[in-house]
Amino acid sequence: MIKRAHFKAPLLPYLLIFPQILVTLTFFYWPAVHGIAQSMMISNPFGGRDQWVWFDNFKDLFTDPLYLKSVGITLGFSAATALTALLLGLFIASQANRALRAKAAIRTLLIWPYAVAPAISGILWLFLLHPNYGVVAFFLKRTLGIDWNPILNGTDALVLIIVASAWKQISYNFVFFLAGFQAIPHSLIEAAAMDGAGPTRRFWAIIFPLLSPTLFFLMVMNIIYAFFDTFGVIHTITQGGPGGMTTTLVYKVYKDGFVGLNLGSSAAQSVVLMALIILITVLQFKYVERKVQYAG
Amino acid sequence: MRKRNFGIWMAAAALVLVVCAPALAQPTTLQWWHSMKGANADALNEIVTNFNASQKDYVVEATYKGNYDEAVNAAIAAFRAKKQPHILQCFEVGTLTMMLSGAIYPVHQLMADAGYTVDWSKYLQPVLGYYVSDEGKLLSMPFNSSTPVMYYNKDLLAKAGLNGPPRTWDEVGEYTAKLVAQGVEAGLVVGWQSWTMVENYGAMHDLPFATRANGYEGLDCELAFNNPQVVSHIARLQSWTGDGRFAYSGQKFQGPQAAFVGQHAALYIDSVSRIGALKKTAQFAWDAAPMPVEANMAQPLNSIIGGASLWVMQGHAEKDYKGVAAFMAFLAQTENQEAWHQKTGYFPITVEAYENLKKAGYYTQNPLDEVGIKQLMRGKTTKNSRGIRVGYFIQIRDIINEELENVWAGKKTAQQGIEDAVKRGNEQLRAFEKANK
Numbered sequence: 115m116i117k118r119a120h121f122k123a124p125l126l127p128y129l130l131i132f133p134q135i136l137v138t139l140t141f142f143y144w145p146a147v148h149g150i151a152q153s154m155m156i157s158n159p160f161g162g163r164d165q166w167v168w169f170d171n172f173k174d175l176f177t178d179p180l181y182l183k184s185v186g187i188t189l190g191f192s193a194a195t196a197l198t199a200l201l202l203g204l205f206i207a208s209q210a211n212r213a214l215r216a217k218a219a220i221r222t223l224l225i226w227p228y229a230v231a232p233a234i235s236g237i238l239w240l241f242l243l244h245p246n247y248g249v250v251a252f253f254l255k256r257t258l259g260i261d262w263n264p265i266l267n268g269t270d271a272l273v274l275i276i277v278a279s280a281w282k283q284i285s286y287n288f289v290f291f292l293a294g295f296q297a298i299p300h301s302l303i304e305a306a307a308m309d310g311a312g313p314t315r316r317f318w319a320i321i322f323p324l325l326s327p328t329l330f331f332l333m334v335m336n337i338i339y340a341f342f343d344t345f346g347v348i349h350t351i352t353q354g355g356p357g358g359m360t361t362t363l364v365y366k367v368y369k370d371g372f373v374g375l376n377l378g379s380s381a382a383q384s385v386v387l388m389a390l391i392i393l394i395t396v397l398q399f400k401y402v403e404r405k406v407q408y409a410g
Numbered sequence: 411m412r413k414r415n416f417g418i419w420m421a422a423a424a425l426v427l428v429v430c431a432p433a434l435a436q437p438t439t440l441q442w443w444h445s446m447k448g449a450n451a452d453a454l455n456e457i458v459t460n461f462n463a464s465q466k467d468y469v470v471e472a473t474y475k476g477n478y479d480e481a482v483n484a485a486i487a488a489f490r491a492k493k494q495p496h497i498l499q500c501f502e503v504g505t506l507t508m509m510l511s512g513a514i515y516p517v518h519q520l521m522a523d524a525g526y527t528v529d530w531s532k533y534l535q536p537v538l539g540y541y542v543s544d545e546g547k548l549l550s551m552p553f554n555s556s557t558p559v560m561y562y563n564k565d566l567l568a569k570a571g572l573n574g575p576p577r578t579w580d581e582v583g584e585y586t587a588k589l590v591a592q593g594v595e596a597g598l599v600v601g602w603q604s605w606t607m608v609e610n611y612g613a614m615h616d617l618p619f620a621t622r623a624n625g626y627e628g629l630d631c632e633l634a635f636n637n638p639q640v641v642s643h644i645a646r647l648q649s650w651t652g653d654g655r656f657a658y659s660g661q662k663f664q665g666p667q668a669a670f671v672g673q674h675a676a677l678y679i680d681s682v683s684r685i686g687a688l689k690k691t692a693q694f695a696w697d698a699a700p701m702p703v704e705a706n707m708a709q710p711l712n713s714i715i716g717g718a719s720l721w722v723m724q725g726h727a728e729k730d731y732k733g734v735a736a737f738m739a740f741l742a743q744t745e746n747q748e749a750w751h752q753k754t755g756y757f758p759i760t761v762e763a764y765e766n767l768k769k770a771g772y773y774t775q776n777p778l779d780e781v782g783i784k785q786l787m788r789g790k791t792t793k794n795s796r797g798i799r800v801g802y803f804i805q806i807r808d809i810i811n812e813e814l815e816n817v818w819a820g821k822k823t824a825q826q827g828i829e830d831a832v833k834r835g836n837e838q839l840r841a842f843e844k845a846n847k
Contacts, residue, residue, distance in 0.1 A: 156845045158511065159507070159511070160486055160490070160511040163512070246665055246668040246674065247668050265658065266815065266818055355815060356815040357815040357816045357819060372479060374808075375486075375804075376845075379841070
């Protein structure tokens with residue numbers, strides 16, 4: 115039997131969590147409710163004239179082929195960014211874990227990119243890959259003969275923002291994967307080696323299952339990152355272009371609401387985005403988490 | 411005993427001074443939110459400093475609030491919280507939004523209420539025209555106005571055996587063919603393509619951008635730039651992308667400017683506000699010329715402006731508005747307009763400022779600064795060249811940019827791209843109309 119501690123006074127725990135609930139209500143639920151209300155209105159940005167239109171804003175969205183295209187772009191972009199960042203993070207962490215010399219220095223250097231703000235990351239990559247003044251772009255065009263032009267070619271632009279977004283997130287994944295690697299008891303690996311398991315077998319049979327809680331956590335975090343935090347990268351590199359090929363849902367919310375002042379449509383898009391991210395997270399917990407092994 | 415009394419009296423006097431002094435001598439503070447940076451901000455602050463020094467009743471406080479859309483959003487949030495500034499600098503595409511916001515005090519009315527009689531005919535009409543109501547009443551004070559011109563690389567042109575800039579679009583075709591044959595990477599690049607290649611192209615050729623006098627006469631207007639001339643212009647540019655005579659290098663100015671400065675492109679169409687940057691960065695002989703026109707257009711109309719104007723916001727005390735009016739009058743004074751024009755390259759708003767500078771020989775020394783003004787003042791302004799007044803203009807420009815990119819990338823024909831832009835833009839117009847019923 116597990117022993118449970120009981121507090122005598124039933125009031126105290128509520129009092130203790132009250133500040134947290136207050137913060138959550140004020141900064142999360144209140145704006146969310148406001149956003150949902152706004153999504154059913156057409157309003158003058160300066161206030162005053164609000165018309166209640168129920169689901170008209172949503173109807174307009176889902177009959178707009180470009181909005182649906184933006185949903186597709188977002189899903190593709192997020193999957194590619196998360197996958198790239200996870201795989202490279204995992205690979206680098208597995209290598210750094212085996213480094214023999216200057217371990218601390220190597221790890222510190224690998225963590226650095228995470229400290230770079232997304233907007234700065236975007237500018238850096240733009241300087242490298244801008245077709246008119248990018249150093250790497252010149253190399254691609256002159257030496258390799260690749261017709262690299264993210265300003266006109268939507269696929270190139272998409273590749274560019276995936277690279278810039280993933281680069282930053284690799285460091286984040288690296289930190290967690292490295293910690294995950296180090297939490298795996300050496301005795302297990304040695305025992306497996308003595309039983310005759312090669313490196314690949316050891317990875318899939320022992321390391322990977324023990325790493326799966328980390329992997330699952332990072333998957334959720336990376337998808338959320340790719341959905342929301344890549345705004346800075348897109349804003350500095352492509353501004354959603356060319357031809358709308360890099361307009362993700364978040365960027366469209368910004369463009370329509372903040373720049374274009376169409377608050378109703380922008381709020382409706384936010385609600386859709388919220389629903390989408392809830393759905394993805396629930397699916398992940400429901401189907402992916404089953405395969406995760408928490409106990410060591 | 412006497413001593414103590416004296417002390418009390420002194421304290422009382424000091425108290426009276428402390429309490430009353432601000433009420434008596436403190437001038438009224440007027441808030442001005444703007445989006446000017448660098449040299450433009452220096453010139454702006456100088457105007458403010460001079461105004462504050464010129465009188466004792468008002469102090470203008472100029473605050474940088476980020477770029478144009480950030481400043482507008484800051485003002486919206488402030489207006490909802492009843493903490494709005496007196497004056498807001500807003501970009502030209504936000505004109506209709508501001509006009510219908512219910513948050514503004516039209517400038518013509520402000521000046522009249524404060525007892526100023528302004529002869530608006532002494533202002534540069536193509537500048538003023540962008541910000542007047544359909545009845546010709548000024549809604550916001552033009553502040554920083556520019557227009558597109560064509561920059562050309564004299565060295566590259568000379569190498570290709572060409573003298574002087576091309577005047578017509580046919581000549582642009584011939585020139586760029588020769589330039590590309592000489593090994594220049596791209597003939598022509600353009601910045602702000604919607605503004606230069608669609609809006610201004612239309613204005614100069616007297617073609618409507620939208621029905622209902624480009625939207626001035628009603629929210630029920632529809633986009634109308636899908637006319638054969640604009641379509642064939644875009645189709646021509648599209649055909650030039652194939653052989654390098656035209657190269658697309660981005661929606662804004664950075665890409666095209668870099669191409670021109672790096673001598674990858676010989677002709678470059680962009681705002682006159684680029685002059686300063688080109689002076690600093692271009693390591694070759696260059697000059698500016700009017701934008702090319704069609705050969706059959708013997709007398710092209712004026713180009714239209716871009717930039718921003720100053721909107722006066724509602725909800726302040728009457729005495730504040732007296733100060734705002736005084737500031738607007740100060741701003742329009744000839745010497746201030748001359749200084750603004752000389753320091754920033756933006757146009758003066760009064761004819762007198764322009765004529766004065768001309769008389770003083772400013773333009774013989776700085777011919778670059780006159781190219782845009784001359785283009786702006788030629789011909790007689792029509793309803794097609796006065797300006798553009800459509801709702802959700804920002805979204806519409808985005809749509810035009812997107813569709814043009816599809817055309818340059820070869821995904822659509824010019825006809826299809828322009829038709830799609832009009833169709834999608836009209837949806838935006840209907841949404842705006844619905845929101846502002």
